Amino acid sequence: MIRKLRYQEIDFEKYSRCLDESCQKNWYARKNVLDKLSGKWHILVYGDYEAVMPIHLTKKFGFNFVHMPLFCQQLGIFSKKDDSEINHLFLAFLKKEYWVFLYSFNQYNNFPSVLEKKKNYIIPISDYEILRRKKYFKGRKSTTKSTRHLIYKELSINKECMMFIEKNSKGIPTQADFEIFKKYLDFLITNKFVTICGAYLGDQLISLALLITENKELSLLALFNDEEYKVENGSSFIIDRILQHYIHEKKFNFMGSNIRGIEVFFKSFGAELHEYSFIENKILKKFT
CATH class of the missing domain: 3.40.630 (Aminopeptidase)
Incomplete structure (x- = not known):
């Protein structure tokens, strides 16, 4: 069969x-x-x-x-x-x-x-004000309120964006992987599959989100942050603004994670757990 x-x-x-x-x-x-x-x-x-x-x-x-x-x-x-x-x-x-x-x-x-499960977090299409009032964690409400001095911009890819991504790409393990990522990003941009969102402190870019854009869904491909401006909470600001702009028409897919701190960050915006099954050879994993 x-x-x-x-x-x-x-x-x-x-x-x-x-x-x-x-x-x-x-x-x-x-x-x-x-x-x-x-x-x-x-x-x-x-x-x-x-x-x-x-x-x-x-x-x-x-x-x-x-x-x-x-x-x-x-x-x-x-x-x-x-x-x-x-x-x-x-x-x-x-x-x-x-x-x-x-x-x-x-x-x-x-x-x-x-089967074994991994975790994913998704926010369904919602009314933003209700989502923020009823489902945001108390601490996330407070944090996003404190970031109102930041500026949200949707960007076209440019030299500033690429330099920022390369400087702050801690989640991409090797230079070879980063080259694959750049080619993938070129593909997404050429086919208009990506939305690029930035958080600015004055004229300084401090956080950048790359979103895969579909008819009814936004998926978080990557979130980059300048550690020098960590105290400004650019990540919280940028996710909150994206939800404010889009959650009434598109669900938001965080694309993971099983790392506790990141998981709590996603949940704090009212995201719902969606588990998926996987199989893995743990013996082979030890040798890589």
Whole structure:
């Protein structure tokens, strides 16, 4: 029932139709996005593209492993109706046919067995004033109130932005990863998939948020902060202003995290927990 298709074997018209009609829609599973983030990807298919599962391959120790592309949180299985038994068939096939380093399913994929979970936080479309009054943590209300001297701007990418990102890109581990990030950002800008938001203290840029923009969703790709201005709480200010401008028409996806401090930061804006399943080879992880 499940079959493996290499890139050159994929019927992309059927693949795209399956994604578009699926109940688990995920921006990262699109062909053009995976083409940019993954140098090599396959799909697993159920029936005549009734359900599909994209997988990214990377070479480690001389072997091809299934891994998650850099800057991609979730992939998983896509179908008109999520079916835990069919999902189990995909999972079993994946484990049998591939060496799996890490694979993250999407939050809508259910399984008959219990898998490990990671955390994501999302704010649904809301009335901003009600969200702030009823769901912001008390401390976050106070912090955002204290940042009213800052200036919010939506920006086009320019030399100032790129210099700021490069200087403050602590979450991107290597220079090679940063080069991939820059190419990905170029792709997002060219295709008008990104909104760039800045927090200024006078004329000084102190925080920068990159948002992937979809019809009904904003996803936080990255948040950069100048540590010299940490006391100004630019992160709190910029998220609050983004919500003020957009939460009435777009949900806000924080894209993680399992780090306690970051998790509390997300929750403090009234974000709701959305867990997603993943499988990981912990033995391989120790050697990387």
